[in-house]
Every structure is written in structure tokens, then in C-alpha cells.
Amino acid sequence: MIEFHQVFKRYEGGHEALKGVSFELPAGEMAFLTGHSGAGKSTLLKLIALMERPTRGQVILDGQNISKVKDRHIPYHRRKIGMIFQDHRLLFDRTVFDNVALPLIIAGVSDREIPKRVRAALDKVGLLSKEKQLPIQLSGGEQQRVGIARAVVNKPPLLLADEPTGNLDPELSADIMNLFAEFNQVGVSVLIASHDLALIARMRHPVITLKEGRTIRNELAEAAFDE
Amino acid sequence: MSKSNRQNTSYKISFLDRFKMAISLHKKNAANTLLDVLRHPTNSLLTILVLAIALALPTAFYVFSSNAKAISSNWSGGVQMALFLKENVSQEQRAEFIQELSFRPEFKEVVLIPKEQAIEDFKQQSGFGDALDYLDENPLPDSIILTPYENHSGAAMLEKLAQELEQNPVVDLAQLDMAWIQRYQAILEISQKVGTFVSILLAFGVLLIVGNTIRLAILNRRDEIQVIKLVGATDAFIRRPFLYTGFWYGLIAALLAALMVNIVLLLLQQPSSTLAELYNSGFSLMGLAPSQTLTLLAIGASLGLFGAWFSVSKHLKDIQPT
Numbered sequence A: 001m002i003e004f005h006q007v008f009k010r011y012e013g014g015h016e017a018l019k020g021v022s023f024e025l026p027a028g029e030m031a032f033l034t035g036h037s038g039a040g041k042s043t044l045l046k047l048i049a050l051m052e053r054p055t056r057g058q059v060i061l062d063g064q065n066i067s068k069v070k071d072r073h074i075p076y077h078r079r080k081i082g083m084i085f086q087d088h089r090l091l092f093d094r095t096v097f098d099n100v101a102l103p104l105i106i107a108g109v110s111d112r113e114i115p116k117r118v119r120a121a122l123d124k125v126g127l128l129s130k131e132k133q134l135p136i137q138l139s140g141g142e143q144q145r146v147g148i149a150r151a152v153v154n155k156p157p158l159l160l161a162d163e164p165t166g167n168l169d170p171e172l173s174a175d176i177m178n179l180f181a182e183f184n185q186v187g188v189s190v191l192i193a194s195h196d197l198a199l200i201a202r203m204r205h206p207v208i209t210l211k212e213g214r215t216i217r218n219e220l221a222e223a224a225f226d227e
Numbered sequence B: 001m002s003k004s005n006r007q008n009t010s011y012k013i014s015f016l017d018r019f020k021m022a023i024s025l026h027k028k029n030a031a032n033t034l035l036d037v038l039r040h041p042t043n044s045l046l047t048i049l050v051l052a053i054a055l056a057l058p059t060a061f062y063v064f065s066s067n068a069k070a071i072s073s074n075w076s077g078g079v080q081m082a083l084f085l086k087e088n089v090s091q092e093q094r095a096e097f098i099q100e101l102s103f104r105p106e107f108k109e110v111v112l113i114p115k116e117q118a119i120e121d122f123k124q125q126s127g128f129g130d131a132l133d134y135l136d137e138n139p140l141p142d143s144i145i146l147t148p149y150e151n152h153s154g155a156a157m158l159e160k161l162a163q164e165l166e167q168n169p170v171v172d173l174a175q176l177d178m179a180w181i182q183r184y185q186a187i188l189e190i191s192q193k194v195g196t197f198v199s200i201l202l203a204f205g206v207l208l209i210v211g212n213t214i215r216l217a218i219l220n221r222r223d224e225i226q227v228i229k230l231v232g233a234t235d236a237f238i239r240r241p242f243l244y245t246g247f248w249y250g251l252i253a254a255l256l257a258a259l260m261v262n263i264v265l266l267l268l269q270q271p272s273s274t275l276a277e278l279y280n281s282g283f284s285l286m287g288l289a290p291s292q293t294l295t296l297l298a299i300g301a302s303l304g305l306f307g308a309w310f311s312v313s314k315h316l317k318d319i320q321p322t
């Protein structure tokens, strides 16, 4: 699903956030990306979503070298990816329903189809009863579920999550991670950046560990090697 | 397997569906942005008022200058020519000449003002009154006032006529009182040029005001724009509501401008027709014709649209999700 080949990313200030990262996430796989704050986890995810461009190296998504994606085609590229953020990035003046419907409206899904799909997504994250509420009326965990519903409503083949449980207590964090695992079970590829090592250990999925922009451990490769 | 098939077919949309969707999205955008403008009158009202004034000024100017043109063409019908006769002209020669003039096709009216009457009139009108009695001799000549028909009232035609009549041995001087019309028309021409220039400036003003309003709206919704870019919105999708907002601003402002101009015209209707009656003129104040109102609306709406477009293309690409 995702391949990184010797990817470097130097930010404008001159800081080199990624220094030759390589890994491959097979389609349908779920993996964690971990490392200390500043290790380059968010940068790596941003490269996949084309929020940043690599300075060097190749990022391949679904067999396509995404450095070839022109700026004006970035929106269509992003529609293939469901993104989840630590700070949810919801629209706070719109209802839960409207927030989840956003990707569908953007993609031009018909009015008839939208409610069906929004409710299906809300049902999966267990928030069907809250569709008319505003995000501020929800708890942090619920807001994150709205973010997840929005990410999956378009049925993208890939989910990227950047510290999705950063602000949640351990129990809610485990719920959220299990939710990702459920999506993975129906075939969605999932890559989650997190530094919650205890939780990651319990999830039993391959882990890629970054340190100062380099891959210091890649269980995905080890697993492939074992087989 | 069957699941992925269904998914595939649901993503395949015909061109017609796509077109219908685009139309429905446009309708929604148009309706939503209009509601937005109307729902936040405090935000929009001041802007729209300023825009309306900026549009009303050139419109009012246009209306008044076309009225002024109409007046000048109307008033040239009131032009008269005065023929001052030589001193030694006899009564018979005078009568003969008047007869001759009356037979000419150009003149509606031929009025003789003998010098005795001229001095009486002058005494009364000038206020010198009795002072003139001390004059030994009446210094004024006999004169004939000619009023041409409308179709002989053109400035060039009358000047030629005056030259011709001056050749007549009984005529000392033919005087055509047209200088004021020429002056009036020259002033009109200058003020039209100034008006056009000011109108262009005001049109730029409208562009800038709409552009700035849209810029603020974009900055206000910075976070929202970032979010919808993240979930795959194209620039066109994000641009559209702002363009509609600019369009509505321009259109509503133009409507308001038309209203303002018409109110002013309505207030001027009575005094202007009184004035016209005093001058025996058939002139009546012209308002904004329906086609002119439509033109105003079209200009307003397009200025709004373009102002928004400039602003959106300048500011939208600066907002990228981080």
C-alpha cells in the first residue's frame, strides 16, 4: 500500500526531519509508527497525504509515485486517504452529521446517498444517536470518533492517524485503537503514529520506530524476513 | 467480492449525474451564501451600503447627464434671432422686409419691436426709468425678433441664416443668442469625461471593497478551509461560496443603488416639471429605463464576482493544511 524509499525531508528552516526512511506497508496491513517527540512521525504521515513534499527519495502509494501527483490533483489524492488527527480538526459550527458528511459533499455524492453513508459511518463508531449535536457538546473520545467517522465515510483504502489517542485516558485510547483494528479487519490499511508504547504493545501489530528522522527498528521488515 | 463490486458501481457516475450534481451544488452554494449574507446583516449591511453608494453615484451621474443632454436639445428650440435694423430705414422698407421674412419657411414667428417700444421696455426692465428721459434721442434701433421652427434650429443652420440676413441692406446686425448653448454643451462634455473617469475609479473601488470583504471572510474561515482541504476539497469547491458571496454583494448593492437613484428622481420629479413649465419647455425628467436598471444590476453583480475572484485567487492558495 505504502512504500518509502530513502526518503529525506528537509524543512525550510534547514532542519532535516527525515534522513533516509525506507519501509513498506503491505495493503490490508495495520502498523504503528513510534518514536520520541520530534522523531519525524508527523512529517512521515504528511508526506503520504501530500501536505509536504519529500526533498529526496520516493513515496509510493498504491503503486503510484506520488511525487508525480500535480498540485491540482492533490485533492483527489487525499480522497483516497482517511486522516485522523490528535486535535480532531472538526468544524465546530457544524453538527456531527454535517462534519461526517463533508467528504461526501466534497466528492459530489448525491443528496439521496449522503444520509445513508453518514449514518453507516456514525453507527460504526457508535455515535448514531449524536448526529444532531455540535462537536463541543461531545467528550474528547466522542470527538475523536467523529473524526474517525469522517475519515472512513468515503471508504478510503488507507487510514492515517497522527496521535489519535494523545489526549485520551487509557481506556478510551484502547477503544479507539480497537476501532482502527476493526476497520483493518475489513481490509483497510492503517498506519498510526503514537508514542503510547504500552498500548501499542498490547495491540500486536508491527511497529516502525523512528529516531531523529531515521528508522531504527522496522517490525514490518522483520516480519517479512521471518516468513 | 460482491461487496467490492457494489462499491465500484456506486462510484461510477454518469456524465449527466455529474452535471446534475454540479448544478445542485451551485444552487446550494448560491442559496447558502445568499442566506449567509442576509442572516448576518450587521456584517454585510455596511459593506453593501458602501457598495451601493459607489454604484449609485455613477448611475445618478449618468441619469442626470442624459437629462441634461435632453434639456439642451429641447432648449435649442427656444433660440431666437434678433435683427437690428439700420437707422435710416423707412417705415415702408421696414414693413416690406417684415412681410418678406414672414413668407420665409424658417420662421414660426416674426415680431417687430419698434425703437419706441424698445426704450419703454428697457426703462421698465432696467430700472433706469426716468433717467432715460434725459436722453435727447432714442439710442435704440428698430429690431425684429425671429423665432425659427424646431427643424431650423440647428446651431450651424441658424448661423448661416444670420449671415444671409445680414447681407440685406436694411439689416445692421443679426444677433444669434447661441453662445450659452455652446457653453452649456461644452460644460456637459467636460463633465461627462470627468464623470466617466470618476465612474471607473468607483468601479475599482467596488472591486477593492468586495475583494477586501472576501479576504476577511477567507481569513475568518482559515481553519475551516484547512480542514476541508484535508478531506479532499478542490480549490474550485472552496472558491465557489466566496464567489457567490461577492456576486450577491454586488447584485444587492446594485439593487439598492437603483432604488436610491429612483428615490432621488422621484423627489426631483415635481420641482423639475415646475421648472420646465416656467420655461415653457416640454422637458420631463427621465428615470432609469428597465434596460438601464438591468445593466446596472449586471455591472454590480460582475464587479462583485470579479472582486471576489481576485481576492480568492490571491488568498486561497496561501492557506494550506499543516
Ligand SMILES: Nc1ncnc2c1ncn2[C@@H]1O[C@H](COP(=O)(O)OP(=O)(O)O)[C@@H](O)[C@H]1O
Pocket: A011, A012, A013, A015, A016, A017, A035, A036, A037, A038, A039, A040, A041, A042, A043, A044
Ligand atoms: N513545518 C516545519 N518547519 C520546520 N521544522 C519542522 C516543521 N514541522 C516539523 N518540524 C521539525 O521536524 C522534526 C520532526 O517533527 P515531527 O515530524 O512533527 O515529529 P513528531 O511528529 O515525531 O513529533 C522536529 O524537529 C520538528 O521541529
Ligand SMILES: [Mg+2]
Pocket: A041, A042, A043, A162
Ligand atoms: Mg507529531
